[in-house]
């Protein structure tokens with residue numbers, strides 16, 4: 001049986017024993033796993049931990065501020081916020097191929113992280129939020145997206161170049177245990193129970209070439225969609241549509257269509273809404289969101305996001321479609 005307070009004590013003791021008085025660095029993404037790992041390690045060794053938060057400019061609205069607020073101000077964790085937006089945008093300029101975009105983002109991510117890490121000469125350990133399913137996944141699959149997915153945020157290749165030992169305190173835990181642990185460590189519910197977000201971020205949700213202008217439009221549209229999902233409660237279950245879906249987001253289509261606004265004609269971009277229900281993300285059904293909810297999201301996006309004049313809903317399941325559009 002699993003007893004949370006005991007588990008926290010044991011895990012803290014194990015980390016202290018493992019690292020002693022050494023310094024540790026951790027790549028914080030704002031996702032559940034790296035966040036819980038950071039909170040746990042911080043509880044164990046306090047200021048011996050430094051988190052590096054690489055901001056690739058492809059995060060959601062206010063995400064960087066939220067991460068800095070929760071970890072920096074609220075939990076008192078040392079966090080270095082590296083705003084690498086310009087570097088990522090210039091590397092991505094002109095690239096339209098989805099896999100090449102992923103590779104560029106992954107490579108740049110490792111470089112930026114490595115740069116920061118090498119400045120911290122005292123660090124002896126690299127902490128990662130690897131959880132049990134990741135361990136199984138990378139032991140099994142040798143090709144395909146499963147490995148590519150993990151190669152990004154679990155910064156593969158870093159330990160050798162930086163000469164750091166790996167610290168992976170969540171290696172034995174399943175996702176729901178990681179979430180429980182996060183709550184026990186004082187992380188906010190909305191952070192611990194948030195939908196997964198891919199490492200390449202909005203880079204795979206802006207079809208084709210990534211531009212800052214597109215990312216800014218997409219961030220606004222996505223925030224409206226998520227806000228409405230959180231605020232709309234399904235009467236039958238008493239749950240919000242955010243909690244009733246496994247993943248939901250907006251996708252930017254670099255396609256212009258004609259609209260009217262006032263007495264003028266508009267010629268603006270299209271946003272697609274995607275919401276799925278799934279237990280394992282290997283297969284997924286498109287979510288049957290209530291029409292009134294879709295209607296509100298659509299009119300808010302079109303009214304509030306200048307540059308978007310059309311919203312469509314993705315009714316494709318996986319397979320044959322994937323959850324992300326790239």
Ligand code: XMP
Pocket residue numbers: 102145148149150152153196197198199200204247281318321322323324325326
């Ligand atoms: P797909 O689109 O393949 O996505 O149905 C399945 C799940 O994986 C996430 N995903 C990624 N996560 N890096 C990540 O960290 C990636 O490159 C990546 N591609 C897809 C996706 O958000 C979904 O949860």
